Amino acid sequence: MYYNILDFGGKGDSKTDSTEAIKMAINTCTKAGGGTVVIPAGQYKTGPIELKSNITLQVEAGAVVIFQPDFQRYSPVRTRWSGYECYGFSPLLYGNGLKNVTITGRGILEGQGEAWWDVYHQLKNGETYLSTMTETLKQLNHEKLAIKTNLVEWDSQFLRPPLLQLFECEHVLLEGVTLQNSPFWNTHLVYCHDVTVDKVTFKNPANAPNGDGLDLDSCTYVRVSNCHFDVGDDCLCLKSGINEDGRNIAKPTEHVTVQNCTMKAGHGGVVFGSENSGGIRNVTVSNCLFIGTDRGIRLKTNRARGGYIENILISNVYMEHVLCPFTINSFYRYGIDDDDPLMASPEAVEITEKTPIINHIHLHQITAKQCRAAAGFLYGLPEKPIEDVSLRHVTIEMTEDLQEQGGEPDMVQDALIMAGAGMFGKYIHRLTCHDVKIKTRQGPALQLEEMKNVQLDNVELVRKHDETPVIEMKNCEDVHVSGKQAEKEEYYLACD
Structure with missing residues (x-):
């Protein structure tokens, strides 16, 4: 059965508030056992919308659902906000505990x-913000307010909502729609199972704070395909809770496929973490295009997280004008207690439940051109190195524009700026490079420190504008170099 919101008093005139009409259509559809709620062409003002089980929300071509920024209308709901399970402003479009939900x-x-x-921005500038809603959230979240973070809104509890959030839902389909200009993360799926996201467009401007595209948070069996991302933060993120909160809940994001997607802009194309405390595993990314994202494939975590990121296969990806095509960063500096000296210590610390694990990361058939900062950035922990990273049939070319200033390959504790540099690796056990070409503008094409078991087979490393060594190594053990270029005199190492 179809239930058109016009029949319940909705008006697409961009003036009339259609909140009640949409609610009545959804409730009537639910009482009938399920069906399709239709929003036809027009511009519809609305407050929050709550979905129900066995409902298809059909937003037809020409329809624009305009959520009003009246903060008080978005009453607190149970959510997960930046990795913490808590209460926050209701997502604009929300569903909790549903089955068979389609948009x-x-x-x-x-x-x-x-x-x-x-x-x-008011809070970031040191100003205050108080409202009855934030005071309510402080009361609801009082047990967690003692947690120390560097999250701007945490103390004030102005916990901005995502545009769309589905919480503990099963059998989810998102198809065809455009979601844009979200208050916080654009689309956030939490504890969801059996999810298909197809032909969806995620849009946020470059200046949207925390303007992620799609966040899969402790979700299982997810298929993302044929989607387009143009956002102000990470495009597609896989997460599973933060620090002790995430470890206690212990729900991983796992069994995920991403294919045939385009990423036009964002901080990262496909991103793992940094909220990975419940674990992330068994993920494939294939046949994707990244143009102008800061990073391409990005793994980020730190010594507070714990959890794991493992069994990741990236294949058949083309990148252009990215800052750094792939990064693994175990010293990510956001979302931590800045007063904890262990977060940035360069020395090995005790391995505990807070120690993150990264292993079995495989990047195959990848081409990246006109890269700006570094060809790659892989930075493990001295007490827990990254294990088993392989690059096969990979070509990376740095931009030859001498005016390019580069930037941070990734956000380690102390800002590290690179421009036109090669691939940097530190604290890795088992790095394999087979049929890999790296062309830098300056510096070594491959710079490795504190490594064990390095296999370089048929690699082609080219330095463009200086006479530094092609490969520079410090404190590396069990290194094997083979292939045609290894036999040439101009191919040489600098080792300590």
């Missing part, structure tokens, strides 16, 4: 995030 069509879900972003 489809060629229409637009407009989050009007600017008003929310303004308060974020």
